[in-house]
Amino acid sequence: MTQAEALTIPAHIHGYPEIVFGGYLAGLLAAEAGGDTVRVDFRRAVMVGTPIRLSSPAGGRAAFTATDDTLLVEATPSVLTLDPRPTPSWTAAKSAVELALSGDRTVTDCYGCGLGCAPGRGLRLFPSELPGTRMMAAAWTPDAGLADETGELPPEIVWSALDCPGGRAAFVFSEMGSGAFTAALTATQLRPMYAGADYISHAWVIARDGRKHTVGVALSTADGELCALSEALWIEPRQG
Structure with a gap:
């Protein structure tokens, strides 16, 4: 542009x-x-x-x-001083996806987590709670339709994958109210990411201050090498 x-x-x-x-x-x-x-x-x-x-x-x-x-x-x-929580295993992340898809989904067309999105028309990233960890996690293999002509995921796809899971973490672990939105997103990408490769997403709550919820999200290879990291501020709408 x-x-x-x-x-x-x-x-x-x-x-x-x-x-x-x-x-x-x-x-x-x-x-x-x-x-x-x-x-x-x-x-x-x-x-x-x-x-x-x-x-x-x-x-x-x-x-x-x-x-x-x-x-x-x-x-x-900007700068990002966030220390990511340990990456879950690929097996645990796959189990989280199975759990996410086992129940009824009230939102089916969200670009990030919508099951109704055709491959390449949405991330199809389905995080769910990892028992005993207070983290959301998902195994993710990006579709070729999300990549550029070289097979690499462009920044808008990587940053999309760093957004939605943090909201899910805040809804589940921080009791964030409905209608909350991303107010700020700070991120860094450490290595290229590619369609067809296996990745692990995990997200956690950092802090809550009234209507404000701060969350972290990490994307890693299936072997646990960190690819991208973000910290986001989500804000609940004012009541009434």
Whole structure:
């Protein structure tokens, strides 16, 4: 993308209905902001099918704005001091997926965890609780439809995979209320990730302060080598 280039996010890339999946937007901006670690702040909801503009001012900052120049999302270079929790085994992560798929799913079309998404049209990343750990985990083998022409997962896919599992962890372990959303996402990618390769996702709660929930998410190879790491702030809507 170039400075002030306009784009429209396709309708299937959503979390809540009609709202663009936050991790996807964050990954697009992170690629423009540069730097090893980037923080993305979500200022307003971005609707699917609505034109938005990219701008990349000096200093590594990148932003999405509405066509009337209203700031929607911005990214800046940052640091991440988070220590990831130990990666679960591939066997445990596969068991977590089996547990996630064994019950009724109330959300089936979320770009991150929707079972109704066709391969390549969603991540199909299905985290569930690992007994006795207070972590969510999932085994994940990305579909080729998510990768670029070389087979590598682009930043918007990696950042998407670093978003949704943290929300699941907060809902399960931090009693986060319905309607909560990602307010900020800080992440770093340590090594390339590829379609067809096996990965382990795990997520945990770091802290809670009223309506604010801080979570961590890690992506690792099936052998436990860390690929990407994020810390996110989720916020519950005000009551009433």
